Amino acid sequence: MCVLTYIPKSNKGFILTNNRDEALARPKAIPPKKYIINGKQVYFPKDAQAGGTWFATSDDYTLCLLNGAFEKHIHQPPYRQSRGQVILDFFKYETVDDFIGNYSFEGIENCTLIIVHTKNNLQLCEFRWDGQQLHYASKNPNEAHIWSSSTLYPIEIRIAREKWFADFRTQNPNLSNKQVIDFHLNGGTGDTHNDMRMNRNDELLTQCVFQVMKENEYLSFSFHDLLSEQELYYRVL
Template sequence: MCTLTYIPIGSEDFYFTTNRDESPLREALFPKIYQIDSGEVLFPKDKLAEGTWMMCHEKGFSSCLLNGAFEKHEHKPPYRISRGVMVLEYGNYSSVKDFISNFSFNNIEPFTFIVLNYVNERVLEEVRWDGVSVHYRKLDTAKSYIWSSSTLYNKGARSMRQKWFDDWLTKTTVFSKETILNFHTQTGKDDPINGIVMNRKEKVKTLCVTQIRKEENVLQMSYYDFEMKKLTDYPFK
């Protein structure tokens, strides 16, 4: 929920990978398939709020949440619902534009929400809520992207991480589950404050990496837990 990369492979496949930077006290349950109001979904669950930061849905889309919009905001609880619950509620809408038009953003903490649709063709869309206004972008699915949470990483840190990503893209000849997870677990490892894997005095640190990938019409989620040092694969539809 705090670092996300999107890497396209050919015209249809992709890797969609995120690091969860959170208090170690904020426990998460390993991914599993759930039946919710909008259909069957696969996601790791935030045990406290029962939402998620990343999921794939049987309707043919995956999504990821990052905390904050453009810059660090003032935390003003209580909020109407957890942003992670909003991720699950998104499945009730027919499209990103339907979501923007009809979801009540009032009293929701600022966020960045990335939706990747792959029913007929890849469509990558970004929604940012800054606490006042909604900002929308449709992105080029043929390009690779990295996002860093504005609540944890200032402008300078985000620029540095973008450079790490750009350099890695230039040097990498094969994009695979292994090479991309290596980027998400090794890059900037000597910088505990702003590295892709971070640890700020055990108060906030990278707890896991979640990856959704589509390879030759096979959709799968991988989940790496840093405490257990365990990587598990979860096939989906």
């Protein structure tokens, strides 16, 4: 839920990759599997503590939620519900417009929601909830993008990560999904507090990497559990 990269591929394809940076004291995530929500097949890893998720994919939509909106905010519990429920709630609606027009973010902590829509034309949407207002931005789906959580990474680190990502793409013009995973594991300057795979005193660290790839109408995803050093690969026809 703390860093996300998007890379477009041919034929409405894309690679979406996320690092989950989380407190070691929090139970580690349950690996992704198929769930049925409102009659839809949805694949996602589950937060073992709250039961929600930060990343999910289906035939038509792939979503990721990052903590924070624009800048680091003051944590002010209690909240009406966990941010991890937002993505699961999304699949109860038929369209993005239906969700945004009818869903209430009131009482939910600040967050950024990225939605990739592939049903018709490829669309990339960004929604930022600042605790009071929902901000929408349409992103160019034919360009690469990177997002980093504002709760963990100040603006100078987020800008530095944008440069790492740009340099990485320049050096690797025809990116494979494995190269993107490698960037998420090894990108940075050697500063373990802020590298792509981070570790802050063995208390807060990157616990897993989840990647979804859609290409030529095929959907596949991988889950890398960095705590147990296990890798899982899936392909959905």
